[in-house]
Amino acid sequence: MATSKFPPRPIRQALSQGKILSGIGDDCAVLRIGRGRDLLVTTDFSLEGVHFRREWDKAESVGHRSLARGLSDIAAMGGEPIAAFLSLGLPEELSQRWVDRFFDGFVELADRFAVPLAGGDTAQSEDRIVSDVVVIGAVPRGKAILRSGARPGDRIYVTGQLGGAAARLTWLYSKGIGRKIRPPFPDPLPNPRINIGGVLRQKRVATAMIDISDGLSTDLAHICEESGVGAEIFAETVPRATPVGAGSEVDLAFALHGGDDYELLFTAAKTTPVPSVIDRTAVTAIGEITREKKILLVGADQSYKKFEARGWEHFRHFS
Amino acid sequence: MATSKFPPRPIRQALSQGKILSGIGDDCAVLRIGRGRDLLVTTDFSLEGVHFRREWDKAESVGHRSLARGLSDIAAMGGEPIAAFLSLGLPEELSQRWVDRFFDGFVELADRFAVPLAGGDTAQSEDRIVSDVVVIGAVPRGKAILRSGARPGDRIYVTGQLGGAAARLTWLYSKGIGRKIRPPFPDPLPNPRINIGGVLRQKRVATAMIDISDGLSTDLAHICEESGVGAEIFAETVPRATPVGAGSEVDLAFALHGGDDYELLFTAAKTTPVPSVIDRTAVTAIGEITREKKILLVGADQSYKKFEARGWEHFRHFS
Numbered sequence: 176m177a178t179s180k181f182p183p184r185p186i187r188q189a190l191s192q193g194k195i196l197s198g199i200g201d202d203c204a205v206l207r208i209g210r211g212r213d214l215l216v217t218t219d220f221s222l223e224g225v226h227f228r229r230e231w232d233k234a235e236s237v238g239h240r241s242l243a244r245g246l247s248d249i250a251a252m253g254g255e256p257i258a259a260f261l262s263l264g265l266p267e268e269l270s271q272r273w274v275d276r277f278f279d280g281f282v283e284l285a286d287r288f289a290v291p292l293a294g295g296d297t298a299q300s301e302d303r304i305v306s307d308v309v310v311i312g313a314v315p316r317g318k319a320i321l322r323s324g325a326r327p328g329d330r331i332y333v334t335g336q337l338g339g340a341a342a343r344l345t346w347l348y349s350k351g352i353g354r355k356i357r358p359p360f361p362d363p364l365p366n367p368r369i370n371i372g373g374v375l376r377q378k379r380v381a382t383a384m385i386d387i388s389d390g391l392s393t394d395l396a397h398i399c400e401e402s403g404v405g406a407e408i409f410a411e412t413v414p415r416a417t418p419v420g421a422g423s424e425v426d427l428a429f430a431l432h433g434g435d436d437y438e439l440l441f442t443a444a445k446t447t448p449v450p451s452v453i454d455r456t457a458v459t460a461i462g463e464i465t466r467e468k469k470i471l472l473v474g475a476d477q478s479y480k481k482f483e484a485r486g487w488e489h490f491r492h493f494s
Numbered sequence: 495m496a497t498s499k500f501p502p503r504p505i506r507q508a509l510s511q512g513k514i515l516s517g518i519g520d521d522c523a524v525l526r527i528g529r530g531r532d533l534l535v536t537t538d539f540s541l542e543g544v545h546f547r548r549e550w551d552k553a554e555s556v557g558h559r560s561l562a563r564g565l566s567d568i569a570a571m572g573g574e575p576i577a578a579f580l581s582l583g584l585p586e587e588l589s590q591r592w593v594d595r596f597f598d599g600f601v602e603l604a605d606r607f608a609v610p611l612a613g614g615d616t617a618q619s620e621d622r623i624v625s626d627v628v629v630i631g632a633v634p635r636g637k638a639i640l641r642s643g644a645r646p647g648d649r650i651y652v653t654g655q656l657g658g659a660a661a662r663l664t665w666l667y668s669k670g671i672g673r674k675i676r677p678p679f680p681d682p683l684p685n686p687r688i689n690i691g692g693v694l695r696q697k698r699v700a701t702a703m704i705d706i707s708d709g710l711s712t713d714l715a716h717i718c719e720e721s722g723v724g725a726e727i728f729a730e731t732v733p734r735a736t737p738v739g740a741g742s743e744v745d746l747a748f749a750l751h752g753g754d755d756y757e758l759l760f761t762a763a764k765t766t767p768v769p770s771v772i773d774r775t776a777v778t779a780i781g782e783i784t785r786e787k788k789i790l791l792v793g794a795d796q797s798y799k800k801f802e803a804r805g806w807e808h809f810r811h812f813s
């Protein structure tokens with residue numbers, strides 16, 4: 176049913192129409208991406224009970240995260256976001272206030288990166304909130320940073336700190352499902368690293384890049400698989416989140432395997448200088464790419480063990 | 495979570511990679527649409543219980559329709575489809591066979607228009623099948639056929655015949671929900687009018703165009719609203735479907751208000767010759783655009799009455 180009835184007019188008017196020639200109000204959105212640029216497309220589900228829970232997550236956070244995931248994918252290609260599309264299935268009993276607050280979170284993040292909401296679809300869902308967000312972006316022709324460019328000897332880097340989202344979720348699970356819970360620490364909303372990805376592309380720093388959505392161990396495995404290489408990660412160097420109010424860093428396991436942090440994981444040639452701070456965010460060397468196709472975790476005692484991909488699965492179970 | 499784990503490898507290998515520079519296996523798909531072209535983007539939900547029912551609809555048909563809706567939106571802009579993205583949420587109890595057959599229907603239609611499946615997302619849904627399909631297309635720069643181009647005096651045309659899908663659905667409802675039913679007539683799978691839309695654009699025939707997804711009365715109202723005009727439709731001229739095996743045409747109400755036929759509704763200047771057949775499909779004049787912003791239905795007896803938009807709502811109720 177295309178883009179015609181969506182979103183509500185107040186949202187329509189609130190949104191800039193930057194590079195959108197014709198958006199909401201026709202069968203398709205019409206975009207112009209400019210000469211010499213390749214198009215980037217990414218699509219991410221956010222399903223109630225799978226990616227979020229109404230009793231734990233504020234509506235604004237759900238809106239923020241549903242868009243952040245797509246923006247983070249654009250960042251991981253070194254791209255610039257151009258437009259977002261939101262398909263939303265809402266149960267009849269859901270309050271208008273929840274929907275409004277979802278939009279508040281979505282639009283606040285969209286505005287931060289000047290990304291217009293160019294269309295989408297709506298439907299009444301049976302009993303669960305269902306959203307699917309598409310983000311369209313662009314990079315200079317042939318310049319997208321792929322997962323497949325890592326070479327033996329490259330250094331491995333990560334932005335920011337890891338494990339904050341997983342630590343929060345684990346705390347919530349420990350309290351049990353179905354109860355309305357507000358944790359004593361704030362929800363660490365992901366900040367898509369669009370600016371950092373752009374710098375890494377422009378300065379030709381990154382040889383391969385991915386965003387950490389499924390966890391360091393899983394996403395590193397994607398880079399290694401696509402590049403046909405292995406890796407060694409020095410466990411002690413992996414930057415761990417310190418949740419506000421928690422007073423100490425999260426357990427190493429959260430940083431190694433926890434998903435939903437949306438930091439960037441990238442590789443750079445050994446000889447390429449990599450700043451330790453980009454866009455006011457720490458950039459930390461955590462290991463190196465090897466020729467042998469094994470992924471190893473090196474402990475403080477120089478012990479080597481297999482670094483198994485134990486990131487969150489796409490098919491998560493909540494029972 | 496981007497496009498990385500999807501679709502299953504056999505599907506991956508079965509799909510051509512035409513204009514996709516880098517698809518499944520990275521954070522984003524990278525597409526190149528060529529110089530002097532505008533980009534088209536459309537996104538359509540297909541939710542179990544809302545857009546289809548497992549007890550009525552074959553899995554192949556669900557796969558076919560979920561893509562057909564997006565292709566039809568591209569057709570309605572006069573565009574060429576470039577790539578499709580499929581996000582799929584599947585309940586755990588769903589059989590692999592259902593999923594395989596869904597893909598059969600999806601891929602058969604994609605292949606017909608040489609549209610590669612370039613990415614998507616997967617998740618386990620709670621208990622309902624959820625799909626969201628994005629189709630990316632292109633048109634020569636500035637040549638997209640919008641809904642807003644209809645002018646007073648333009649003739650109104652429709653492709654094919656209308657009402658078949660609504661007649662089938664009404665028959666199914668009459669038998670009650672929840673029972674496994676196979677109607678005595680075949681499922682009229684929509685055939686996206688990509689070729690016709692392309693001809694109408696190339697020959698500069700259409701001044702405005704939309705696809706009939708919500709029903710003639712609703713979709714005509716969209717053209718009139720966006721163009722700032724009214725319309726008169728001659729009821730007797732509206733081409734009605736004759737379901738295979740039914741022996742007679744569907745009731746007029748189905749043709750006037752029934753959705754899901756995915757035929758094209760377009761306008762053309764009075765002086766523009768419009769072929770009565772394009773791509774082996776009938777093209778029928780059914781009325782004209784008026785300056786006065788009313789939409790009227792003219793009966794065989796020359797009676798005029800208000801042609802109210804009674805097409806299917808986005809928020810359909812099944813109780």
